[in-house]
Amino acid sequence: xxxxxxxxxxxxxxxxxxxxxxxxxxxxxxxxxxxxxxxxxxxxxxxxxxxxxxxxxxxxxxxxxxxxxxxxxxxxxxxxxxxxxxxxxxxxxxxxxxxxxxxxxxxxxxxxxxxxxxxxxxxxxxxxxxxxxxxxxxxxxxxxxxxx
Amino acid sequence: xxxxxxxxxxxxxxxxxxxxxxxxxxxxxxxxxxxxxxxxxxxxxxxxxxxxxxxxxxxxxxxxxxxxxxxxxxxxxxxxxxxxxxxxxxxxxxxxxxxxxxxxxxxxxxxxxxxxxxxxxxxxxxxxxxxxxxxxxxxxxxxxxxxx
DNA sequence: GTGTTTTAGTTGCAGGTGCAACTATATAAT
DNA sequence: ATTATATAGTTGCACCTGCAACTAAAACAC
Numbered sequence: 001x002x003x004x005x006x007x008x009x010x011x012x013x014x015x016x017x018x019x020x021x022x023x024x025x026x027x028x029x030x031x032x033x034x035x036x037x038x039x040x041x042x043x044x045x046x047x048x049x050x051x052x053x054x055x056x057x058x059x060x061x062x063x064x065x066x067x068x069x070x071x072x073x074x075x076x077x078x079x080x081x082x083x084x085x086x087x088x089x090x091x092x093x094x095x096x097x098x099x100x101x102x103x104x105x106x107x108x109x110x111x112x113x114x115x116x117x118x119x120x121x122x123x124x125x126x127x128x129x130x131x132x133x134x135x136x137x138x139x140x141x142x143x144x145x146x147x148x
Numbered sequence: 149x150x151x152x153x154x155x156x157x158x159x160x161x162x163x164x165x166x167x168x169x170x171x172x173x174x175x176x177x178x179x180x181x182x183x184x185x186x187x188x189x190x191x192x193x194x195x196x197x198x199x200x201x202x203x204x205x206x207x208x209x210x211x212x213x214x215x216x217x218x219x220x221x222x223x224x225x226x227x228x229x230x231x232x233x234x235x236x237x238x239x240x241x242x243x244x245x246x247x248x249x250x251x252x253x254x255x256x257x258x259x260x261x262x263x264x265x266x267x268x269x270x271x272x273x274x275x276x277x278x279x280x281x282x283x284x285x286x287x288x289x290x291x292x293x294x295x296x
Numbered sequence: 297g298t299g300t301t302t303t304a305g306t307t308g309c310a311g312g313t314g315c316a317a318c319t320a321t322a323t324a325a326t
Numbered sequence: 327a328t329t330a331t332a333t334a335g336t337t338g339c340a341c342c343t344g345c346a347a348c349t350a351a352a353a354c355a356c
Contacts, residue, residue, distance in 0.1 A: 009265060010168050010258065011187065012281040015208060017165035019288035020158050022314075025341085036342050039159065053304055060163060062344050067305055069342090089304040089351045110158070116291045117157060117284045125280060132277045133160040136265045140167035143264045170344075173311085184312050201334055210314050215335055217312085237321045237334040 009136075020113065027109045031102065032076045037069045038106060041078060044095055045103055051090045052081075060141070078102065157284075168261065175257045179250065180224045185217045186254060189226060192243055193251055199238045200229075208289070226250065 007015070024035040033041075043055050050058075056066035070093060073079040078099040084090035118126050155163070172183040181189075191203050198206075204214035218241060221227040226247040232238035266274050 007278075007282065007285070008258070009262065009278060009281065011207070012278070012285050013161060013164045013168060014187070015285050016161045016281065016288060018208075018313080019285070019292060020161060021342090022292060023288075025314085034341065039162070051304075059159070060166075063305070064307075064345080065343055067307085071306090087304085087352070091305070110156070114157065117287050119287045119291075121280070121283065128276060129280045129284070130155075130157060130160070132269070132273060132280075133157065133164065134155065135269065136277070137155075137160050137163050137167070139265050139267045140164060140171075143267075144167060144170060166343080169312090173344085182311065199334075211335070212315080212337075213313050215337085219336090235322070235334080239335070 016117075023113055023116075024109070028106075031105075033072070033078075036065075037073050038110075040066065040069045041073060041099065041102075041106065042110075044079065044093055044099070048095055049092050051084065051092055053090070055093065073099075171261055171264075172257070176254075179253075181220070181226075184213075185221050186258075188214065188217045189221060189247065189250075189254065190258075192227065192241055192247070196243055197240050199232065199240055201238070203241065221247075 021035040024038060028034055028038060039059055039061075040055055043058055044050065047054075047058075052066050052070055053063065055061075055070070056063050059066070061069075070079060070081065074081055077096055080094045080096060081091040082094060084092050121129070169183040172186060176182055176186060187207055187209075188203055191206050192198065195202075195206075200214050200218055201211065203209075203218070204211050207214070209217075218227060218229065222229055225244055228242045228244060229239040230242060232240050269277070
């Protein structure tokens with residue numbers, strides 16, 4: 001997975017990750033959020049009432065990272081954590097009015113970034129990109145899971 | 149750039165970045181290196197004698213990050229920094245014998261990862277992936293550069 | 297019911313990163 | 327020659343992340 005090309009896939013991935021973070025940190029600055037929280041918020045926009053563990057699982061993120069991101073979202077007023085009656089260990093996550101009012105804005109920010117990335121790519125190319133990246137991510141995940 | 153698919157491109161990129169880091173940190177542990185340094189080493193394997201600034205520019209990495217990574221490589225014995233005679237601000241980076249002896253190993257580690265990622269992808273798909281990611285990275289870079 | 301194992305969330309630790317400010321050096325302008 | 331501006335590298339700061347250890351609660355085994 002080389003080599004006619006200047007940059008290896010590892011380089012490209014880390015570059016793209018950096019660019020995305022820089023963009024998101026800039027755009028979310030005025031909302032007191034950073035690149036580390038928005039993904040959690042987006043999951044909750046789709047599934048309110050999930051536990052932290054469920055969100056971490058969906059995003060394939062570390063539990064500690066999840067707890068800290070949700071704590072930030074809570075302290076900034078976007079999320080409420082409520083202990084679940086049936087299982088006292090569990091905290092269910094609910095969006096605040098502030099979060100709901102923010103939804104259109106965050107979706108707009110994300111859409112803009114996607115448009116930036118997709119500039120000059122046909123619809124087919126965009127789809128192929130996603131399909132291939134999904135496959136690659138699956139490969140990586142399976143490999144790392146097998147090693148445990 | 150969505151949406152038939154479960155995961156957005158932003159999600160996939162950050163996931164892949166994470167997986168790559170986890171892999172590299174694990175593989176480099178015994179060499180006292182982490183995911184933060186190998187890219188610098190790889191550039192130096194191709195171009196010994198570059199300055200820090202040149203390496204940072206090639207990798208499109210922050211100067212501070214570069215300085216810290218190179219400092220780590222130096223303290224672990226992979227790199228020597230030498231002040232450049234003509235311009236005393238500049239430090240030229242040279243590889244040590246240890247680095248040269250390590251080259252085959254690091255290349256093997258990277259090749260393995262690439263093979264993991266490419267599993268099940270045809271040569272054409274692999275090439276398309278790189279072409280598309282290059283284009284996307286270029287899009288992102290141009291957009292962020294224009295904003296300054 | 298009691299003891300053991302598993303699980304959700306929290307926290308410590310260490311690593312890595314971008315932005316900004318700073319110092320020393322070089323370059324450009326006067 | 328002197329002053330102003332630019333540049334290479336360093337360091338502070340804040341942010342984010344995975345791994346591991348821990349606590350409290352739940353599930354499982356006897």
